[in-house]
Amino acid sequence: MKKRMVFKTFVYFLSISFLLLTNGFPRIVAEAAEKSFPIGEMVSKGEVNFEARENVWRKVEPSHFPVFQGVKIKTEKGVAGIALGNNSHIEVGQNSLFSFDQNDRLHLRQGGINFRISPNAELNFKIGSLLVTKSRSLQASKGPIVASPKNEETIGTISIHSNGAATVKSIRGPLFILDQDRAVLASLSSQDSVTIPSATVKGPSKALVAQAGETAKGLPEAAKVSGAATGMAGAGVEDLIWVWVGVALTAGMSTGIIIEDQEKEHPLCP
Known part of the structure; x- marks a missing residue:
């Protein structure tokens, strides 16, 4: 079961990564990295x-x-x-x-x-x-x-x-x-x-x-x-904000997927 959960998480991660790649996310992140600190x-x-x-x-x-x-x-x-x-x-x-x-x-x-x-x-x-x-x-x-x-x-x-x-x-x-x-x-x-x-x-x-x-x-x-x-x-001020919002949402989605799989395998209420 544990291997299955890890495999599903990996597949979800690849899917999200592919979606971000097709939308030019790396370019925005690279530009934002240089200007993300005031x-x-x-x-x-x-x-x-x-x-x-x-x-x-x-x-x-x-x-x-x-x-x-x-x-x-x-x-x-x-x-x-x-x-x-x-x-x-x-x-x-x-x-x-x-x-x-x-x-x-x-x-x-x-x-x-x-x-x-x-x-x-x-x-x-x-x-x-x-x-x-x-x-x-x-x-x-x-x-x-x-x-x-x-x-x-x-x-x-x-x-x-x-x-x-x-x-x-x-x-x-x-x-x-x-x-x-x-x-x-x-x-x-x-x-x-x-x-x-x-x-x-x-x-x-x-x-x-x-x-x-x-x-x-x-x-x-x-x-x-x-x-x-x-x-x-390339990236405006609002773009920088949305970059970090996107990162936070991605992390939240991955966490939610892992929690959901864990609850299926180990329900809180027997």
């Missing part, structure tokens, strides 16, 4: 939404919202604060649109942020074709590099203006603005700021280093980068 947690106030699916926006839970890689969030008439797992913090202003395209990189598409990066953490910010970083390892420049003080937080702000230009300010610690080739466009020390023209923000540039505290002038205009902002590749 990068950080967000609290918000006012009107803040996230993109559940392409062009489908829903309100976030203001008291606690897990931030996942690839999920776009827009604040509109609200503000938000994000605490990351590496002990860094980000404050997002109104009318901002952003996402984390990598665990350690925030892509700011609109609006402005204030950030505080932990001394031992790596966190970069993408604005158009440019990258704002505190790290020297990403640089391709052979010029002098400002050393980052040890055991000191990096604090700064980034704002994207309505005309597409972007202003970066360092409140504490060095910051570097890199182009798509990882060449340095500007290097900032504490209390320095620079405004990059919209043409440089949007597209490739072979510009020289901009002077801190001044608008970057004389930078050649480049072609505009086209293409929509990327959301979660």
Whole structure:
């Protein structure tokens, strides 16, 4: 009887596995595995939404919202604060649109942020074709590099203006603005700021280093980068939820089958 029960369970398992395979379940699970754990947690106030699916926006839970890689969030008439797992913090202003395209990189598409990066953490910010970083390892420049003080937080702000230009300010610690080739466009020390023209923000540039505290002038205009902002590749937020619901249901079905067979062989009431 025991062998028969094991055999029936195995057959049921194969049937369910075949059903999941034919519905593309492994692809969804593989994509979800990379994004199933949140990068950080967000609290918000006012009107803040996230993109559940392409062009489908829903309100976030203001008291606690897990931030996942690839999920776009827009604040509109609200503000938000994000605490990351590496002990860094980000404050997002109104009318901002952003996402984390990598665990350690925030892509700011609109609006402005204030950030505080932990001394031992790596966190970069993408604005158009440019990258704002505190790290020297990403640089391709052979010029002098400002050393980052040890055991000191990096604090700064980034704002994207309505005309597409972007202003970066360092409140504490060095910051570097890199182009798509990882060449340095500007290097900032504490209390320095620079405004990059919209043409440089949007597209490739072979510009020289901009002077801190001044608008970057004389930078050649480049072609505009086209293409929509990327959301979660393949699987949306709701897909991730349904993946784990499906796993739970599958486990429950298998458990129920085993219990049913056991009751048939060993009834509770003789």
